[in-house]
Amino acid sequence: MNRLDALRGTTPQKPHDARAIAALAANPGCSRRALMDGAGIDKDAAARHLGFPAPFGQSPFAITRGNAFEALVKADGCAELLRMLRDLLGLPIAEVAYHDVENVGAHLRHTHTRTLIDRAVRQEDAGTVYDHPLFTLDIAGHTAYLEPDVVAFQLGGRFHIVEIKSFAVIDGQADPAAVAAAARQAAVYVLALRGLLAELGHDPLRVSHEVVLVCPENFANRPVATLVDVRRELAVLRRQLTRMTTLDRLLDGLPDDLTFDLLPGEDGLPTRPVAELADAVRGAAARYAPDCLSTCDLCFFCRDEARQEGASDLLGRHVRDELGGVASVGEVLGLADGTRDAAAGQEEIARLLRNAERLRRECLT
Template identity: 60%
Template sequence: MTSPERLRGAAAPKSHNARTIAALTTNPGCSRRAVMDAAGIDKERLAAYVGFPARFGQSQFAITRGNVFEAQLKADGCAELLRLLREVLGLPIPQVSYDDLESVDQLDARADRSRELLTRAAGGESGTLFDHPLLRLEVGGRWVYLEPDLIALQFGGTFYVVEIKSFAVIDGQADGTKVSAAATQAAVYVLALRRLLAEAGHDPGLVSHEVVLVCPENFSNRPVATLVDVRKKLSVLERQLARMARIDPILESLSPDLTFDLRPDSSGVPQRPVAELVDGLGQIDARYSPECLANCELAFFCRHEARGTTASLGKSVREELGGVPSVDLALSLASGAVAPADDQEEAAAMLRFAAQLRSECLS
């Protein structure tokens, strides 16, 4: 049994945001990621140090584009956003109240003020748009502040999360992965908002499971709004967060002296032998799939480690070849060099058939 603090070592814990919380839900079976996130370990730094730097990050251009689009929607008292909400949700004309919660500087004061205004609105008092509310969510036993670029909208006694994204909706279609990522992030906010209301003694059901997604339309800057149902994302997220709180069983299986402390010297350069860290990472099971490359800083390390396994070829291959862990075994089964065990019978038949097709095609 070890503790998250011991795993992290002397480094400061890395804080979560909606993006990282959303990334957690894409691969719920991965113990390695669960442990790393629960302990607040800087995965990016660790991955770079063991020789597999993550080759992704958010593009500066994308960030600028997003900020410009958001500013455009919120300009002149949210004029454009109000028009959209009136069109999509049928927001009544008198509901135009706008509170910017960012006008308070200190973090805790902002959280308090967000709570005060939102619960007052839930109590039936006025308030329509709340910009930049600061929400809190408990992740792995720690409170995480979420500083969302979101607007909470209250009307007819129901709260909606308004998520502004800068990817385009072309001919009514948007990139599926991006919509899904946006929906997951919005679900994080829905969950945090529900917890906030529940804490204040209101019904969490006041927060709608539908979020308003605002994106540019076609190749213009004209915004378009759609309602997105995030119920499925919410249940995944709740399950994953509950699992993070129950991280203890995984920690119990780890050796007590395991740590990912990089032992930086006085100038901040890590001194820990790389082999020790790689060995430590090997003690925690990972569940690599190609989707990890877009979500997890450790993905390149895990991919290297998973080389030669059928799982590294993607989820569909992993499911088809259940019980056949490695590519070598799959090839031997296909050629008939190895007799399949009982539980491999079905997969082996398929592999042999595929090998036969291949040889017929190529002969």
């Protein structure tokens, strides 16, 4: 049994989906998450058992709305989508071909997707849209199956991932957090399709780093398409996936007997004593940031831990980076009011904090 299997113990492995893989790029500095994801731990089940369930998952209303919007965009052989893609990517009207890969049996979908993508590259003669293709991505030695909404193949030989989301674009603006999450998810598909092209012996860079984001516009359900550049998300994702395949350095720092095993009973529910599991999870270093609240199942557990430690992480990534090296709020306050001496390397931040504290006092008096 390798070390990652030992970390998971008797708990069944949780397969990764695109949303989970995308979230890896949200907090690349967190060892706890890298280890738990690398081992395929069900973080949602762990968080529930620890007494810190995270309210993730869309409401039934949001899911219904999302499905209805996707059906509208894809109705009549993606007619509405093709209209937008013609404008955005210059797909030629006469040569558009539409393939719904979902019509193929589930076990054949990946093979069928490979065949269609290979043919598109070799023939290079059609603007083509693929609905429900199935890609794979290797995550720390395990195969994840991924299903982007649509892939568009542009005349001229470029593939574009199309993501259909139901959050609204109002007066040309959308919720930045929702757009960032959609970009991270689309980047996962870009990476998977690039991997497939490389396997087929084609140039992976035929997959564009510009993805097409389709959202409802203003308060009507009329779809609007925008190009989003996901190069930054791709770079972070690549780094994080590499980190997960080379977890040895992180594993070396852990006690030999550390395991996140939930010890599921016959009914599949965890039976491991909660305090023991909590100690095990704390054994892997976290890097909490408020963004975790929208991206990681363990967010409430890690936030509680950060609060108990008075960690400066709670103030957000920007403040944490500005404070570089000062780990707790107590330490920050001590340096600011001079009751604490600066350790080696903290001289500059201590000077800035003392200045800030002096200015604050001047303003208050």
